Amino acid sequence: MRPYGERWRAPYACDPWDSRGRLYPEAVSPTRSDFQRDRDRIIHSSAFRRLKHKTQVFVYHEGDHFRTRLTHTIEVSQIARALARSLGLDEDLAEALALSHDLGHTPFGHTGEDTLDECMAAYGGFDHNAQALRIVTRLERRYAAYDGLNLTWETLEGLVKHNGPLLDPEGRPTLRYEARGVPLAILEYNSQQDLELSSHASGEAQAAAIADDIAYDAHDIDDGLRAGLFEIDDLREVPFLDELLREIDGRWPGLDLSRRIHELTRRVITRFVEDVVAQSESRIEALKPAKAEDIRQAGETTVGFSKEMREADAGVKRFLYAHMYRHPKVMAVRARADDVLRDLFRRFTGEPDLMPDEWRTDLPEDETRLARRVSDYIAGMTDRYAILEHRRLFDVTPDLR
Known part of the structure; x- marks a missing residue:
């Protein structure tokens, strides 16, 4: 039964009552649509809370009035909902996608992603969209029945493809992934649940x-x-x-x-x-x-x-x-943040027992999978936590101001 008070949707909008479902089937909620439940699961995730202490361009020392990943995400969500409402799309799906789009970002803004990608170059690289997919399908461990958040197909599709198809009609990587191929994390999940990587995403994902x-x-x-x-x-x-x-x-x-x-x-x-x-x-x-x-x-x-x-x-x-x-000021901070993350990556890959208990349990012997475990740990850090970890492990930590 559809909840009372549902907004009108255009025929081309995604309909939560006609969703392609979840990897692990669940009973329908009597009070919320599946896309509303996706949105709520994202908001209650640990990765979402960490966005409060991850920065866009500046690191957290710069002041309370600059955007963080969280404030940026809220602003994106507001705009995405406005667009969805105007175009007759499903607002809840657009909001869920906006709220989840930055979950895979590293500490220290774009610097962190560039640095971690270079550190992981021999192991498949680092891509924040692929990392977001890993978070919502594997790394969040809150539910008794499964790892991840068990989001709907439509939300996962939009999370992966909101910037366009990843494959062309012949199955070759599109321009963005032409040099290095589609990230392994996306291909691995796609083998479980086909996200149709050669098509565009929904209108809601495009709005986000x-x-x-x-x-x-x-x-x-x-x-x-x-x-x-x-x-x-x-x-x-x-x-x-x-x-x-x-x-x-x-x-x-x-x-x-x-x-x-x-x-x-x-x-x-x-x-x-x-x-x-x-x-x-x-x-x-x-x-x-x-x-x-x-x-x-x-x-x-x-x-x-x-x-x-x-x-x-x-x-x-x-x-x-x-x-x-x-800007020279931003570049100087970027260089010091780069040093922090490179130091952490080298130390943890060389001595993985230095990671917290939950990250060193059942450590993989395979070098690539170990590097990915370390990458997952570092990518999930906030700016502040990355600095604290560096201070714990090294005698001198760069001043990121």
Whole structure:
């Protein structure tokens, strides 16, 4: 029986009452849909709680007002729900995907992922989407009947494929994975439950993916300005942002900086969201999807930016790359964070008994699987815990400020 008060869904939305199910079958809840249950399981997971102390660009010493993985995730979730509601998609599935999209990220932002990928280069590399899948299917150990969270097929599919297909129609890795192949963790799970890696993901997953892009642009502008990495008028080199600043200054001349920043970031989000809704509605009208599978088989992304806004998004990201992600201050912190994680990886692979009890139980003899165990342990660390572990094991720990 469907719960009272369910929202309307378009025919092309994923229907939780017609889900492809879970790897381990469970009874239907009388009060929540399967996608609501997925969302709740993600929120109650240990990996989700750890996002509070994992950073995006800055490490935790930088201050309480900068985004963490958790605050970013909440912002992505809000945008994803707004897009899903406007397009008639299932809001709960879009929210579950937004809430889970960063579960596989390492400590120290993108630095940590790059470092761990290099450390794991001889053992299959490190990919945060594959790591998120490992977390929700294996590493979370909360339930008596199974490892992982036993999420629905639709949530797992969206988690793995929200950025597009991993294989082409002939079964070859798509461009993103062309050089190194699809991560083993994804292929291993796919052999148990086929996630159809050569098709696009659902509209809900596409909404969560574009919401991530929108949130990144807005909050990295905000954080970069508040950190003093660039000035607000430096943003005028991006035509899209210059137009928004002219609009703000024309309406509120002399506005104080804090309000000016907020007015800018809220307009960035609004313009992007309105564009995605309009562009996606146009694509849906042309496609005329009668079911969720039609979105998956469309051969291209259905939920996304117009050409104009794709260029605006690219312009914002080019600016942030040059002025924020590669800023000397950020690069200096990245170098020290890199040292911390490399030290930890070398120490734990050489002396795995130094890991906590639950991680050194039944240690694999195979070198590759041992490296993956160490990688799982390090990837799950918060920034603060990684620093504490380094201090426990080494005489000198870099100052990450």
